[in-house]
Amino acid sequence: MKWFKFALRNVLRNRRRSLVTIALIAVGAAAILATQGFSHHTNKMILERTINSTGGIIISHADFFKRDEEKALEMGLSDYPSIISSLKANSSIKHVLPSIHFNGMISNGDKTVIFYGIGRNALYFHRDDAEINFVSGVPLSMKPDPNKEPEIILGKDLAKSLKAAVGDSLTLMSTTANGTLNAIDFTVVGTVDAGINQLNKTLIYTHISDTQELLDTDKIHTLSIYLHDFAQIPILLTELQQKRPDIGITPWSDHAETYNKVKKMFGSIFGVMGIIVFIMVAFSVSNTMSQAVVERTREIGTMGALGTSKILIITNFIIEALIIGAIGVAIGIILAFMAGFGLEILNAQMPPGPGFTNPYPLRLLISASLIIDTLISLLVACFLASWFAASRGVKKPIVEALTHV
Amino acid sequence: MCDVVSISNGHKKYHLGETTVQALAGVDLNIQQGEFVALVGPSGSGKSTLLNVCGLLDTFDTGEYQLNGIDVHKLQPQQLSDFRKDNIGFIFQSFNLFPVMSAFENIEYPLILQGIPAKDRKRQASQAIDDVGLEKFAYHMPDKLSGGQRQRVAIARALVKQPKLIIADEPTASLDTDTANQVIDLMQELGNKKGATFVVATHDERMTKRCKRVIHLIDGEINNEMV
Ligand SMILES: Nc1ncnc2c1ncn2[C@@H]1O[C@H](COP(=O)(O)OP(=O)(O)OP(=O)(O)O)[C@@H](O)[C@H]1O
Ligand SMILES: [Mg+2]
Numbered sequence: 001m002k003w004f005k006f007a008l009r010n011v012l013r014n015r016r017r018s019l020v021t022i023a024l025i026a027v028g029a030a031a032i033l034a035t036q037g038f039s040h041h042t043n044k045m046i047l048e049r050t051i052n053s054t055g056g057i058i059i060s061h062a063d064f065f066k067r068d069e070e071k072a073l074e075m076g077l078s079d080y081p082s083i084i085s086s087l088k089a090n091s092s093i094k095h096v097l098p099s100i101h102f103n104g105m106i107s108n109g110d111k112t113v114i115f116y117g118i119g120r121n122a123l124y125f126h127r128d129d130a131e132i133n134f135v136s137g138v139p140l141s142m143k144p145d146p147n148k149e150p151e152i153i154l155g156k157d158l159a160k161s162l163k164a165a166v167g168d169s170l171t172l173m174s175t176t177a178n179g180t181l182n183a184i185d186f187t188v189v190g191t192v193d194a195g196i197n198q199l200n201k202t203l204i205y206t207h208i209s210d211t212q213e214l215l216d217t218d219k220i221h222t223l224s225i226y227l228h229d230f231a232q233i234p235i236l237l238t239e240l241q242q243k244r245p246d247i248g249i250t251p252w253s254d255h256a257e258t259y260n261k262v263k264k265m266f267g268s269i270f271g272v273m274g275i276i277v278f279i280m281v282a283f284s285v286s287n288t289m290s291q292a293v294v295e296r297t298r299e300i301g302t303m304g305a306l307g308t309s310k311i312l313i314i315t316n317f318i319i320e321a322l323i324i325g326a327i328g329v330a331i332g333i334i335l336a337f338m339a340g341f342g343l344e345i346l347n348a349q350m351p352p353g354p355g356f357t358n359p360y361p362l363r364l365l366i367s368a369s370l371i372i373d374t375l376i377s378l379l380v381a382c383f384l385a386s387w388f389a390a391s392r393g394v395k396k397p398i399v400e401a402l403t404h405v
Numbered sequence: 406m407c408d409v410v411s412i413s414n415g416h417k418k419y420h421l422g423e424t425t426v427q428a429l430a431g432v433d434l435n436i437q438q439g440e441f442v443a444l445v446g447p448s449g450s451g452k453s454t455l456l457n458v459c460g461l462l463d464t465f466d467t468g469e470y471q472l473n474g475i476d477v478h479k480l481q482p483q484q485l486s487d488f489r490k491d492n493i494g495f496i497f498q499s500f501n502l503f504p505v506m507s508a509f510e511n512i513e514y515p516l517i518l519q520g521i522p523a524k525d526r527k528r529q530a531s532q533a534i535d536d537v538g539l540e541k542f543a544y545h546m547p548d549k550l551s552g553g554q555r556q557r558v559a560i561a562r563a564l565v566k567q568p569k570l571i572i573a574d575e576p577t578a579s580l581d582t583d584t585a586n587q588v589i590d591l592m593q594e595l596g597n598k599k600g601a602t603f604v605v606a607t608h609d610e611r612m613t614k615r616c617k618r619v620i621h622l623i624d625g626e627i628n629n630e631m632v
Contacts, residue, residue: 002517009505302501305462306515306562307490309483398462402497 029332037364039266055224076219104174119211137190150210152186155203176216286385293393301401321386340364415468446622494563496573553584
């Protein structure tokens with residue numbers, strides 16, 4: 001306590017210099033918190049969107065994600081109804097939804113283009129937290145009328161290219177599971193913005209049952225498990241993997257290319273940023289403490305003469321640096337929160353990334369663990385820098401230090 | 406009575422580039438418990454050098470030095486530091502108080518180093534500040550004190566731990582005549598009262614006149630000793 005008091009007075013002794021150092025640490029801490037906070041927020045947003053779309057756990061044929069199919073549904077699951085019913089009892093699960101991924105040609109009679117199709121359960125669109133951006137029309141019906149043509153949803157640019165609107169009829173052609181060509185007419189019920197240019201040009205959604213009919217199969221490709229709580233994902237994953245080692249049971253992150261890419265990019269950009277701030281803080285604190293050490297050479301000599309151990313003298317300088325560091329980081333935290341609040345109020349948006357269609361909110365997610373990491377790493381910088389500066393200071397022989405002017 | 410300081414044949418050289426300065430050339434010196442010794446001599450005669458060795462801040466090149474019966478030349482740097490902490494007080498020409506500590510805290514400092522519990526420490530420091538007549542200035546910072554007051558705080562800081570030996574290198578050189586006299590009186594009075602042993606380097610006539618024992622150093626040798 002005594003030493004803390006003396007250190008604090010020493011910090012206040014050269015106020016201007018301490019303030020400059022504190023300001024620099026504050027800016028550095030705020031920079032780390034803001035950039036990391038932005039990256040964490042973006043990651044979290046992509047993560048939530050991804051899990052919302054793919055489900056947290058994906059069940060498939062063991063090889064489905066490993067190689068391409070030579071025939072449609074060659075690597076499909078046929079016992080999926082029993083898998084679904086075995087998961088019914090699990091209370092952490094919200095939905096288990098099947099899908100089929102398929103390709104083919106789509107035609108309006110005049111023009112024929114290729115499509116990338118996903119056969120889905122209508123519930124996928126009707127989930128209360130579904131995030132599907134309809135440009136026109138409605139989702140696939142929960143109870144489609146068996147007497148009407150099967151329903152289809154188009155990517156908005158595909159609809160444009162086929163000049164198709166809600167209510168129009170289009171023909172899908174695809175190769176069936178046993179290799180023959182099949183064609184079925186569908187009626188457009190809606191168009192969507194998938195958020196990605198390439199998808200908007202090719203994507204279609206159809207009912208699972210209609211898809212199976214088109215492909216002449218009773219299999220599906222994947223079952224997506226949607227959970228109430230993301231935290232349950234790893235637990236359920238291992239449980240299922242142990243129960244069914246014969247099929248592919250994978251977490252969403254194995255298939256979230258965008259998420260993984262963005263996360264990696266942010267990780268490297270902001271990792272460099274953190275290192276730069278760390279070095280900047282270390283240099284500035286080392287500079288400040290070195291000046292203090294030189295100015296106080298005679299005091300250091302006097303402390304030594306009175307029998308103060310070198311470690312204790314060094315510790316005094318370290319405490320000073322930690323005080324400066326802690327005040328700086330505290331101010332940095334306030335600055336970062338103010339910046340986050342400002343972005344919230346201004347409702348700032350980031351322009352869409354390359355290949356994406358929608359801007360996204362620019363927000364900062366400043367978590368307790370981010371604050372603690374920043375605090376600790378910058379205090380470590382202060383600690384190392386002051387230790388370095390002070391241990392050079394105490395090397396001078398006491399007799400010389402005492403005659404220093 | 407046991408000698409506090411017992412030095413025989415102390416030598417010390419300094420090298421300045423090509424030239425060698427013989428700062429101490431065969432010093433023999435014995436000082437008894439409770440003595441108040443003035444060390445005089447022309448500038449460059451080796452007073453500070455001898456005091457630094459006596460105060461364990463420096464060492465002879467060759468020679469014997471026993472402090473309170475202990476062969477201090479055999480101690481490691483950390484042991485020397487601990488020895489100073491417990492046994493040696495210092496009074497400097499320019500006071501060397503810690504500017505971030507009040508008068509009282511400066512006096513407490515040696516006791517903090519010794520790890521004396523707060524209650525005892527406060528009591529001893531209060532006694533020491535009373536002894537130098539500065540109880541009213543206990544909470545003043547050094548820059549709010551006059552030169553004489555600062556040196557009195559320094560005297561209290563040196564005496565508070567009741568050291569075996571007090572080293573003072575030109576303690577009055579920064580003070581005006583009246584203040585210097587008061588400081589000399591105070592050191593002698595407290596030295597007598599506490600039975601402390603003082604070695605004081607000085608140019609000051611006022612000091613030598615009042616000392617029973619004056620040691621003359623010339624060119625690093627003790628020239629003549631008057632009792
Ligand atoms: N660090 C040093 N490096 C080189 N020479 C030194 C050093 N310290 C002292 N000397 C030399 O040693 C001799 C004795 O110096 P010392 O400081 O002990 O004298 P002094 O009696 O205290 O003088 P003063 O009355 O001026 O304080 C002088 O010639 C001085 O120049
Ligand atoms: Mg001298």
